[in-house]
Amino acid sequence: MDTVTQLTYQALQQGTAALSLAHKQLANQVAQLVAPTRETATNATRSTPKPLPDGALMQVNARREKLYAIDLQDADRGIYPASLLFDRPWLEAIATYPRLWLDLPGTWERRDRQAYHEFASDIDTDGYPKYYLQNFHYQTDGYLSDASADLYDLQVEILFSGSADAMRRRILAPLKAGLDRLATTETQPPIPQQVRILDLATGTGRTLRFLRGMLPKAQLFGVDLSPAYLRKANALLSELPGELPQLCQANIEELPYRDAYFQAVSCVFSLHELPGAARQNAIASAYRVLKPGGTFVICDSIQQGDVPIMDVMLENFPIVFHEPYHSDYARDDIEGRLELAGFEAIETYDYFASKYWVARKPAFPESMD
């Protein structure tokens, strides 16, 4: 890869990290000034975030640098075009930023009241699973309004100091390897247009965007429960050339596709927002819709013990943000769940703050029920 691309990427990442940090510091100061936590009975029993151990930030920064090095490396070895490294909706972020500030006081207020089941009166909450009807991250309207969908990408980028997309892109290499391996086992390997990939809980479609960049001709599908996030995904994905990914509003626990339909399935940053039983159902559902020999790639938060120096951050995360299932997820045996569903050849690895599971549906599954 040429030096200009590398330097531009590094400068971009450093710039985003600096802007994110500045925003977080300012937002904290403003919150303390205008919305200090009140001394209430509820707040008295609340856990408070613990300080990070000495040296944690240095190690965390080193892990982030390693993530960026791999991101550059994967682009350099042609897994995906280098243009994906710069796929940043800057104009949208600039336009959204003032709205983020306008939304913050409501977030602080909900956190102070420990209120996380609040939706605007015009939002229809019928038919959603109970676990879903929450203000995850204390965000206004949870996942159920267009305003929430508009703010989401910027909020995630700030949370991860600009590294969220680089973490998402780490699913691309194993997914591509899985497709290549599957193609070699088939008597008639599919032409690129016959490759079908499904992204579970796709949100605003960031992962689909990267999949489209890597596989311009594949048939892409995305499922999410939120009509608002799907609308946003549809608008953003419509900007891209090529076939529009097919989006569907559904619960990932019960996917509305026939058995053995996809060569690969992905799921990014979503399992931690499901209770254990729903997590298992989503994994079983992914197994059902995968072709024998197909690949399932999960990206989510690292878990307790993966990176001991970051354990305190994992404990703090659900305290600072409303993440009701994260503590359970952080101790969950996802590998065991994958095996229970029937997956084999399970590999795990981690980059920066995220962990990955790559699993294969056996070429000759015992049962296709």
Ligand SMILES: C[S@@+](CC[C@H](N)C(=O)[O-])C[C@H]1O[C@@H](n2cnc3c(N)ncnc32)[C@H](O)[C@@H]1O
């Ligand atoms: C933290 S966001 C992750 C979105 C996206 N994958 C990303 O990388 O940004 C979680 C997403 O999962 C969706 N979701 C949560 N539970 C779901 C379920 N049971 N079925 C379908 N979507 C679900 C939410 O609507 C939301 O879009």
